[in-house]
Amino acid sequence: MDRIRLIGGNELNGEIPISGAKNAALPLMIASLLTDEPLVLQNVPRLADVKQLERILENHGVDIAVHGRRRGEEEGVGQRMTFLAADIVDTTAPYELVSKMRASFWVIGPLLARCHEARVSLPGGCAIGTRPVDLFLYGLKELGAEIDIDDGYVVAKAPKGGLVGAHIRFPKVSVGATHTLLMAASLARGTTVLENAAQEPEITNVAECLVAMGAKISGIGTRTLTIEGVERLHGATVDVIPDRIETGTFAMAAAMTGGNVLLKGARPEHLQSALDILAMTGVDLTVEPRGLRVHRNGNGIQSVDVETDPFPGFPTDLQAQFMALMTMSSGTSHIRETIFENRYMHVAELVRFGADITVDGQMATVRGKPQLKGAQVMATDLRASVSLVIAGLAAKGETIVNRIYHLDRGFERLEDKLSRCGAEIERVAG
Ligand code: UD1
Secondary structure (H helix, E strand, O other): OOEEEEEEOOOEEEEEEOOEOHHHHHHHHHHHHHOOOOEEEEEEOOOHHHHHHHHHHHHHOOEEEEEOOOOOOOOOOOEEEEEEOOOOOOOEEOHHHHOOOHHHHHHHHHHHHHHOEEEEEOOOOOOOOOOOOHHHHHHHHHOOOEEEEEOOEEEEEOOOOOOEOOEEEOOOOOHHHHHHHHHHHHOOEOEEEEEOOOOOHHHHHHHHHHHHOOOEEEOOOOOOEEEEOOOOOOOEEEEOOEOHHHHHHHHHHHHHHOEEEEEEOOOHHHHHHHHHHHHHHOOEEEEEOOEEEEEEOOOOOOOOOEEEOOOOOEOHHHHHHHHHHHOOOOOEEEEEOOOOOOOOHHHHHHHOOOOEEEEEOOEEEEEOOOOOEOOEEEOOOHHHHHHHHHHHHHOEEEEEEEOOHHHHHHOOOHHHHHHOOOOEEEEEOO
C-alpha cells in the first residue's frame, strides 16, 4: 500500500486550485438514474470514490463518457462527464460494490422512483460510527414504498403507479437521506414536503440540478424543501460546486505551517462558520475575485473551542483537521463532535506527533504545544488521514503516513497541490 513521506517545517506559499466537491459529485452522478436522457456534469474530481460509483452506475446500465480537454481550458480542471441511463437493466446494487462506499446506498431513491423497485445492499463506508439507514427507510415508506430487509439487502417496492408524495419530517438531519428523498420525490405523484432537511451546499447543488432536469422544487437552501412530483425528468448540464472541505483543509494547513496561499475558485460562503473560527485562531482571510487568500504572519495560533453541527454549523468533515491545528495553539481548545459518535480515531495518531489530547465521550480537549515532531502514523478514515498530513507539514522532521488509500477517495492530487506551494511531500509506492 502506498505511503506519504513528508518533511515538515516549510511554509505554504502560492496558489492551490480547489477541485469539484466529492460530496456533490457523487449524488449528482446518482441523479443521472432519474432520466433516460444524458446528464452532463462539469468539474467532476478525479477520485477513487467517483470511480467506484462509476462501477455501480455501470452495473445498473448507465453509459459513462469522460470528455477531453477543451480549448482554453486550464490544466487540471475537473472532468467533464456524461451519464446516460437510457435503460436501467438491473435494479440491484450488490454488496461487493455498495460495501466500499456508503453514498452508493443513495441509488435506492432514483431506482425506486423510476423503476418502482430496488434491491440495495446495506452500506459500508468510513469506520466513523454505525451510520444506520433508518431515516432513508422511514422517508421512502412515507412515499408509499414497501420495504423488507432480506439477506443484508434492503428490498423496496413502490405502490402500483409509483411513489406518492407525502409530508415527511426527519427526526434528525441527514445529508444522505435528504439527497435520496429529494430524488425520489421528484418523480413521485403529488407533493412532498421534507422538513428538517439538510441544507448543505451539496444539497443545493443537487436540488438545482434536479430543477435543471425539470423537477419542481421550492425552498432550496432552507430546512424545508417542497417537491411537486413530475412524470419525467430530462437531461441537463450542471457544474459541480468547489469542494468546501478541501478548501477548509488547505486553509487549516496554511494556518498551521504559516505562509500565504490563494485557494483558487473557493466559495467562502460555503464554509463561513469554519472561516469565522479560523479567523479567531489568528489567520487573515481575504476574499479575492479568484478565490480565498489565507495568510498567517507568525503571530502564533490562538486556541478556540468548536462544536460540529449540520450546515451552516462547523462541518464534522473539518473536525480532524481543526484538531490538528489546535495541537499547536497557545492554549487549550475543547472540540465537541456531535454528528458521529466515533470520529476521534485521529486522536491516537496525532498523539504520536507529541500532541496533548484527551477524549471524554463527545468532547476532546487539546492542549496546544509550540512544536510537533514528525512520526510514523496510520490513516483510518478520509478526513482523519488528511489531518495527519497537515500535522506532518507543520511538524519537525520526517513523517510517514501509512495506508493512504483513504486520501485518494477524497482528495485530488494532494501531494502535487501541496508540493507546488513549497511542501516537501512525496508518495512512496508500497
Ligand atoms: C454526508 C457526507 C459526509 C459528512 C456527513 C455529515 C457525503 C458523501 N458524505 O454523509 O462526508 O460527514 O454527511 O455532514 O456527502 N443517521 C441516522 N440514520 C440515517 C442516516 C443518518 O441515524 O438513516 C445519522 C448518522 O449516523 C450520523 C448523522 O445521522 O450520525 C448524520 O449523517 P448523514 O448526514 O446521513 O451523513 P452522510 O449522508 O452519510
